[in-house]
Amino acid sequence: MSDLILALVPVALGVVLSPLAIMALVAVLLSRNARANGIAYLLGWIVGLAGLMILFLWLFPLLAVHERNEPPLWVPLVRLLIGLFLVAAAVWVYRKGRVHIAQMAAASTPREVVAASPQLPGWLHSVESFRPGRTFLLGVGLFVLNPVDASCAIIAALDITLSEVDTTAGFWVAAAFVSVGTLPIAVPVFYLLVRGDSAQPLLDRVRTWIAGNTHILNAALLLVIGALQLEKGIAALL
Numbered sequence: 001m002s003d004l005i006l007a008l009v010p011v012a013l014g015v016v017l018s019p020l021a022i023m024a025l026v027a028v029l030l031s032r033n034a035r036a037n038g039i040a041y042l043l044g045w046i047v048g049l050a051g052l053m054i055l056f057l058w059l060f061p062l063l064a065v066h067e068r069n070e071p072p073l074w075v076p077l078v079r080l081l082i083g084l085f086l087v088a089a090a091v092w093v094y095r096k097g098r099v100h101i102a103q104m105a106a107a108s109t110p111r112e113v114v115a116a117s118p119q120l121p122g123w124l125h126s127v128e129s130f131r132p133g134r135t136f137l138l139g140v141g142l143f144v145l146n147p148v149d150a151s152c153a154i155i156a157a158l159d160i161t162l163s164e165v166d167t168t169a170g171f172w173v174a175a176a177f178v179s180v181g182t183l184p185i186a187v188p189v190f191y192l193l194v195r196g197d198s199a200q201p202l203l204d205r206v207r208t209w210i211a212g213n214t215h216i217l218n219a220a221l222l223l224v225i226g227a228l229q230l231e232k233g234i235a236a237l238l
Helices: 002-016 019-029 034-062 074-097 101-106 110-116 122-129 132-144 147-162 167-237
Strands: none
Touching: 002 147, 002 167, 019 034, 019 132, 019 147, 019 167, 034 132, 034 147, 034 167, 074 147, 074 167, 132 147, 147 167
16 A cells, blocks of 8 residues: 555645645635635535546446456556646646746735636636635536646546555545645635634735745646656556
C-alpha cells in the first residue's frame, strides 16, 4: 500500500493546488452571503471529487483493467494521452498565470477577481448575488468540468484499481485522496465560519500569496504528474 500512497501524493497535490478552484473560491468568499455560499461551494467540490472517483473506481474493474494482472492496451494509451495533456497544461498554466498576478492580488470584489482571471467563466461576474444552490453547482462543475482536476481524479482511480491492495484498503486510500483534495477549499471556508469578518485580513494575505505563487507550483506539479504518466505508459508498451 505504501507504493500506492507514494504514487498518489503528486496527483493529490495537483488537485490541492488547483488555481481555477482557488480563484473561484476567492470570488465566493467575497460574495454577499459568503458563509452559506462557502459551505455550498465546499459541498459541491466534495461531491464533484468523490463522485468522479466513485464513477471510475466502479468503471475500471468493469473494463477488466486489472484482469490477470495485465492491463489491456488502452490503459497505457490513456496514461500517454493524460501525460501529454498535463505536460501541455503545465506550460499553459505557467505562461498564462504570470499575466494577471498584480490584478488578482489587488482584487477586492468578485467582479475584479473574475476580471483578473480570464480562465474563469464570464458569468462569475454575478457570483456576489449567487444563492447556495447555484454556488453548490459551481463547486461541482469546477471540479468535474476542469480537465486538469478531472484527470488527476481519473489517474488516482486507475492507480488504485491497478494496485495490489484489497477492496477495503482501496476504499480508505480513495477516501484519504478525497479528504486531501478538499483541504484547499475546506480550510478557508471553515476559517471564515469561525472568525467571521475578522478572517478577511488573513484571507487577503493568503490570496495575495496564491496569486503570486500558485501558477509556478501548479505548473511544476502538472509537469511531474504528466512525466510520471508518460513514463508508466511508455514502460507498459515496451
